[in-house]
Amino acid sequence: xxxxxxxxxxxxxxxxxxxxxxxxxxxxxxxxxxxxxxxxxxxxxxxxxxxxxxxxxxxxxxxxxxxxxxxxxxxxxxxxxxxxxxxxxxxxxxxxxxxxxxxxxxxxxxxxxxxxxxxxxxxxxxxxxxxxxxxxx
Numbered sequence: 001x002x003x004x005x006x007x008x009x010x011x012x013x014x015x016x017x018x019x020x021x022x023x024x025x026x027x028x029x030x031x032x033x034x035x036x037x038x039x040x041x042x043x044x045x046x047x048x049x050x051x052x053x054x055x056x057x058x059x060x061x062x063x064x065x066x067x068x069x070x071x072x073x074x075x076x077x078x079x080x081x082x083x084x085x086x087x088x089x090x091x092x093x094x095x096x097x098x099x100x101x102x103x104x105x106x107x108x109x110x111x112x113x114x115x116x117x118x119x120x121x122x123x124x125x126x127x128x129x130x131x132x133x134x135x136x137x
């Protein structure tokens with residue numbers, strides 16, 4: 001059974017195996033745990049039968065006007081079960097009332113986010129691929 005939790009307490013790095021598929025230089029499990037811990041908001045999908053995190057979404061926010069959702073991921077073996085949709089629904093509920101909630105996604109994912117009332121927008125980014133595995137503490 002998949003359970004959803006909004007805290008990182010009790011999660012250990014080994015429960016975060018299999019994320020960042022296709023990244024040439026993915027964060028380690030320890031760095032992944034650190035990024036979740038340092039986020040203002042998280043929602044985790046946990047397969048309680050295996051005590052394994054199978055999906056997550058995180059957000060950073062000023063808690064006044066804006067929030068940014070940098071990552072939403074579901075392990076490949078768990079995709080197509082509505083987990084990503086539920087993670088996003090719960091995160092948007094947490095951010096409800098803020099003026100702006102921003103995120104960046106690949107074009108092929110736009111239709112997924114449209115169902116949550118999100119709109120395509122123009123944006124600019126900097127990508128430092130040397131830092132893709134995460135900043136050192």
